[in-house]
Amino acid sequence: MNILVCVKRVPAPGARINITSDGQQVDTAFLGFTVSPHEECAVEQAVQLIEKHGGDVTVLTLGPIEAEEQLRTAVSTGATKAVLVPIDTTDWDPQRTAQAIAKVIGELEATNGKYDLILFGNESADSCGYQVGVRTALKLGRPIVNGAKGLDIDNGVAIIRRESDAGVEIYKLKTPACVGVKEGINLPRYPTMKGRLASKKVAVDRSESSGETGGLKLITLRRPPERASNTVILGNGPEAAPAVVDLLEELGVFK
Amino acid sequence: MTVLAVVEHDRGNITSASLGVLTAARNLAKQMNTKFEALTIGANADRLSETAANFGATTVHQAHNAMLTDFGPEAWGESIAQVVRKTSPSVVIGTGTERGHEIIAQAAARLDLPAAMNCLEFDKDFNGSQPLKVVRARWGGSLMEESQLDAPIKLVTLANHVVEPQEELATSPATISAIDVQLDESVSQSFVQDRVERVAGVTLATSPVVVSGGRGVGSAEAFAPLEELAGLLNGVVGCSRAVTNNGWRNHTDQVGQTGTRIAPDIYIACGISGAIQHWVGAMASKNILAINIDAQANIVTKAGYAVIGDLHVVVPAISAEIRRRQNK
Numbered sequence: 001m002n003i004l005v006c007v008k009r010v011p012a013p014g015a016r017i018n019i020t021s022d023g024q025q026v027d028t029a030f031l032g033f034t035v036s037p038h039e040e041c042a043v044e045q046a047v048q049l050i051e052k053h054g055g056d057v058t059v060l061t062l063g064p065i066e067a068e069e070q071l072r073t074a075v076s077t078g079a080t081k082a083v084l085v086p087i088d089t090t091d092w093d094p095q096r097t098a099q100a101i102a103k104v105i106g107e108l109e110a111t112n113g114k115y116d117l118i119l120f121g122n123e124s125a126d127s128c129g130y131q132v133g134v135r136t137a138l139k140l141g142r143p144i145v146n147g148a149k150g151l152d153i154d155n156g157v158a159i160i161r162r163e164s165d166a167g168v169e170i171y172k173l174k175t176p177a178c179v180g181v182k183e184g185i186n187l188p189r190y191p192t193m194k195g196r197l198a199s200k201k202v203a204v205d206r207s208e209s210s211g212e213t214g215g216l217k218l219i220t221l222r223r224p225p226e227r228a229s230n231t232v233i234l235g236n237g238p239e240a241a242p243a244v245v246d247l248l249e250e251l252g253v254f255k
Numbered sequence: 256m257t258v259l260a261v262v263e264h265d266r267g268n269i270t271s272a273s274l275g276v277l278t279a280a281r282n283l284a285k286q287m288n289t290k291f292e293a294l295t296i297g298a299n300a301d302r303l304s305e306t307a308a309n310f311g312a313t314t315v316h317q318a319h320n321a322m323l324t325d326f327g328p329e330a331w332g333e334s335i336a337q338v339v340r341k342t343s344p345s346v347v348i349g350t351g352t353e354r355g356h357e358i359i360a361q362a363a364a365r366l367d368l369p370a371a372m373n374c375l376e377f378d379k380d381f382n383g384s385q386p387l388k389v390v391r392a393r394w395g396g397s398l399m400e401e402s403q404l405d406a407p408i409k410l411v412t413l414a415n416h417v418v419e420p421q422e423e424l425a426t427s428p429a430t431i432s433a434i435d436v437q438l439d440e441s442v443s444q445s446f447v448q449d450r451v452e453r454v455a456g457v458t459l460a461t462s463p464v465v466v467s468g469g470r471g472v473g474s475a476e477a478f479a480p481l482e483e484l485a486g487l488l489n490g491v492v493g494c495s496r497a498v499t500n501n502g503w504r505n506h507t508d509q510v511g512q513t514g515t516r517i518a519p520d521i522y523i524a525c526g527i528s529g530a531i532q533h534w535v536g537a538m539a540s541k542n543i544l545a546i547n548i549d550a551q552a553n554i555v556t557k558a559g560y561a562v563i564g565d566l567h568v569v570v571p572a573i574s575a576e577i578r579r580r581q582n583k
Contacts, residue, residue, distance in 0.1 A: 184506030215369030
């Protein structure tokens with residue numbers, strides 16, 4: 001089976017997110033980059049599926065040319081092919097992104113045949129738009145379910161497990177289908193030595209794309225107001241235990 | 256020119272997030288000097304019209320189709336799209352939940368309209384005719400985005416817990432408008448096919464006490480004293496992403512942006528530095544006690560209470576003190 005996983009390159013922030021002076025993006029001068037967590041798990045899920053059923057996993061990203069690094073990381077953990085859709089600006093709005101991705105997928109499928117599964121992250125870690133997967137699936141005329149915390153394939157049917165307040169919901173989609181994956185579906189593996197070698201050698205195909213600007217326009221980013229910090233230090237080391245238990249009693253959590 | 260609130264429900268049971276949406280829609284409609292209408296999806300939700308009316312909806316649209324017996328994101332999204340085409344509201348507000356984001360995204364895709372998810376605020380000067388300025392949450396809430404929705408119909412989801420639900424009856428009884436939506440097989444696949452109901456009990460999301468461990472715990476085995484303390488306080492154990500990534504605990508225990516958002520009476524964070532992705536999952540806690548060797552750790556500076564010291568010694572000492580008082 002053939003699986004396509006769409007991933008996004010996002011900054012890996014530490015304790016504080018700084019914004020550039022023009023307010024248009026996260027200041028990444030001192031930050032590394034990573035694959036958005038939900039998508040990292042989507043890659044792992046795809047790799048597990050082809051280990052079981054055979055086939056190829058292609059990773060695709062729409063992003064700056066530096067996003068090649070994230071594609072190679074995905075290959076080092078088991079993906080077999082990589083496609084970069086380079087864009088010049090930092091971020092495209094969701095409508096434009098979905099239009100461009102759907103166009104590239106259409107071209108890839110015209111040569112290679114349809115992907116049985118196209119996986120997305122449930123939402124990107126940085127912009128949290130919750131819609132690129134849904135919009136892309138609709139353009140491709142394929143069903144999609146988000147929030148997958150379990151995904152298997154049985155006789156051409158994708159079986160999706162999703163958590164709700166009441167328990168677990170099961171969805172079934174005939175392939176070709178799209179799925180939005182959530183972190184926790186698996187524990188992504190670390191790159192293997194073989195994977196690292198493959199990631200150096202893999203050809204990263206480039207697909208040009210375009211899309212019309214959508215109707216959601218960024219004005220500025222800002223940090224939420226910080227809470228005044230006045231931490232009460234209850235003590236140092238084990239000697240603080242009585243003060244802690246006093247606090248627990250005061251809060252009514254220990255009687 | 257109206258504001259339409261999309262009621263989220265599970266087989267006829269309204270979700271708490273919907274009540275915030277009904278309240279926000281009414282407030283926005285007042286500001287725009289227009290009417291606030293609600294939409295329920297599926298005949299099993301018809302009875303929720305009364306709830307919507309109690310929150311001030313002047314009209315409740317009831318989307319009907321034999322297919323709509325359970326949740327299905329594509330059928331729900333298509334239903335919203337058809338009602339929106341028919342009623343042309345200025346603004347459509349959905350819940351900022353997994354289902355809410357998904358069905359608003361579905362509706363937006365079908366209407367080829369933009370959508371802004373997880374909105375925290377709407378422009379106070381918005382009157383319906385200009386683009387809608389919103390403030391929405393990025394990075395799980397650790398960054399805010401001011402943006403503008405430029406479209407004839409503005410689709411948004413309201414971040415959960417941002418608006419306190421408040422009932423307010425409309426001056427006249429709500430008009431009920433039943434709308435038969437046309438659904439075909441293209442949306443028929445993605446319904447819930449089966450369920451595994453959760454066994455009743457305290458979960459990470461609902462427990463009043465959460466004892467959580469981070470990288471500083473060091474190993475899966477070293478969580479035993481945290482388990483013990485949680486047990487003594489009738490709480491549950493949580494963890495940070497570093498812990499799940501190391502395979503020490505299951506992802507179901509993870510607190511954070513991509514894990515569980517919690518709001519316990521007290522969150523005891525042991526050996527957790529407090530990276531932003533973790534903090535956004537824990538920041539709604541009523542009280543936070545950080546136990547950390549580093550007095551400068553992010554979580555220590557943000558917590559209400561802290562103990563500076565090695566969790567491997569401090570946590571057992573707290574458990575011992577609890578036992579001592581219990582035995583008195």
